[in-house]
Amino acid sequence: MGTPCPLSIFSRSGNERVEKQSPFLPLPAAAGMAEDQQQQQQQDEKMANGGRTAEGEGEGEGGEKYSGQTAAIPGGMPGAGDRRKVALISGITGQDGSYLTEFLLGKGYEVHGLIRRSSNFNTARLDHLYVDPHNSHKARMKLHYADLSDASSLRRWVDSLLPDEVYNLAAQSHVAVSFEIPDYTADVVATGALRLLEAVRIANSASASARARPIRYYQAGSSEMFGSTPPPQSESSPFHPRSPYAAAKVAAHWYTVNYREAYGLFACNGILFNHESPRRGENFVTRKITRAVGRIRLGLQTKLFLGNLSAARDWGFAGDYVEAMWLMLQQDRPADYVVATEQSHTVEEFLQAAFGCVGLDWKDHVVIDARYFRPAEVDSLKGDSSKARRLLAWKPRVGFLQLVRMMVDHDLELAQKEKVLVDAGYIDAHQQP
């Protein structure tokens, strides 16, 4: 890690030049400025670079060359003179948003992300992808302030960017939390999807004559929608949601189907089963476990408090699942697909595998805490993804044990870094994240 270097940023409104420390290098504590404030200021300034990258502007539509199958983008990169495909992602700062951004950049896309204003710095999963927009030949990811609860912000970005593809990944995605904040969850997850669909519909009808291909829409559905329907669950299994989150996802699913049927929108629901990674939020059970394994192994934590260990989930790797999202939008016809590994494991089996990676017995550390039980539980999820395998030629590459190992290895390394800071007295070792 080198010395912090200056990052020059132009604001969208005034083109004023602001000299900043790069947010991608270690930050010295700024004299007279709280760390939160300093981080927020950096984020706001990073965000001030709205609009298209220089390369994306003014070039002609590529016609039907983008329709059809995966092979529509030979080698994944546009050739000289080709217009880049443009994707707009809501929820870009999340686990899936960051993997999808990497994937689409690899395919040669220009990627725009909608990001919520927050007092906390929340772009950590994207920092490795951020390029100063002054490097216009390299900067292909742009972030813009918007919110699924603010229809005008969605309209503005869809209208001004006119993307080829819109991926709605934004959500209040924690099932247990949705019982605490049900109205907000419904507003963002259900009505938010409706707002974005409406923005896409309006942009498509306004630009119909000028566009060779209307905007395509991906809706992040969830296996939680199946709820108490017994496994294996496929596209034809009935929904029986068991939480405000799942009920809102069912509404978003049907809004998407309705816009497809009513307006002919190219809109797909990806019914994704649980998908995890080292970038998973730390309050989801897999990451909560692997974070604890790393910290317990290094003596930074002793106990892990959990709820229901008998729930079974079909856990795959998030990096594999974003490819399925993209494949859905490359087909000739829109449809809904289950994406799953078709293997199911209980939370207890995940614990056994994760603690086993570092030679520990989970029973010595796990304490059951009633607060982590949900008012209604989804007992068993196991997907039947034969449709996606057949029509999208998709299949998962990472298996269960490989996924557990990947997450444990990552979190052991994280715990090692944390230990250096704890030993030096810079931070406290908290019991549990």
Ligand SMILES: Nc1nc2c(ncn2[C@@H]2O[C@H](COP(=O)(O)OP(=O)(O)O[C@H]3O[C@H](CO)[C@@H](O)[C@H](O)[C@@H]3O)[C@@H](O)[C@H]2O)c(=O)[nH]1
């Ligand atoms: N989060 C959490 N879950 C626990 C805990 N102890 C046991 N569990 C159990 O672990 C299971 C998985 O919980 P989560 O990891 O929170 O995921 P989820 O509820 O299955 O929801 C995730 O997957 C959905 C796809 O099926 C997603 O739609 C959703 O947004 C989320 O990512 C649930 O049965 C939950 O009760 C705990 O301490 N924390």
